[in-house]
């Protein structure tokens with residue numbers, strides 16, 4: 507009887523030891539890892555610059571020697587009906603995408619001509635396509651909408667110098683029209 511009780515106690519003890527070993531094997535390492543994880547310095551999420559949808563304008567001349575590409579959104583997109591633009595572009599008006607000079611890269615052979623003290627007009631030296639009008643002191647450049655690879659990207663916001671627009675041309679959109687230059691800035 508006593509022997510049976512002693513055996514019972516020993517068996518319970520052994521069972522306890524066995525279960526401890528089993529539990530330690532099952533969860534011991536995990537707890538260790540958990541501890542390690544907690545000891546690591548807190549991880550801060552990377553500050554990711556939010557990517558805004560930006561339209562990249564690409565284009566070039568007729569022969570392909572001159573190419574350009576923009577790296578930022580335009581300052582404005584306007585249609586100028588002044589006679590100087592008509593002459594320079596060889597068209598009824600100058601639809602152009604105005605960019606900051608720093609945001610446009612141009613490659614290829616370009617000829618330039620100052621049509622006024624500050625406005626320089628650029629065309630391909632080979633084929634003569636009109637590519638841009640540039641005001642370096644103001645840091646801006648207008649890319650001709652006709653030289654864009656994808657003309658559907660052009661989204662004008664204004665007509666100006668409509669006092670000299672070609673007589674046959676009827677402006678059918680609801681955009682603001684200015685008889686002479688735009689109300690603010692000269693471009």
Ligand SMILES: [Zn+2]
Pocket residue numbers: 567568569570571572630631632633634635
């Ligand atoms: Zn060309």
Ligand SMILES: [Zn+2]
Pocket residue numbers: 586587588589590591592600667
């Ligand atoms: Zn003009």
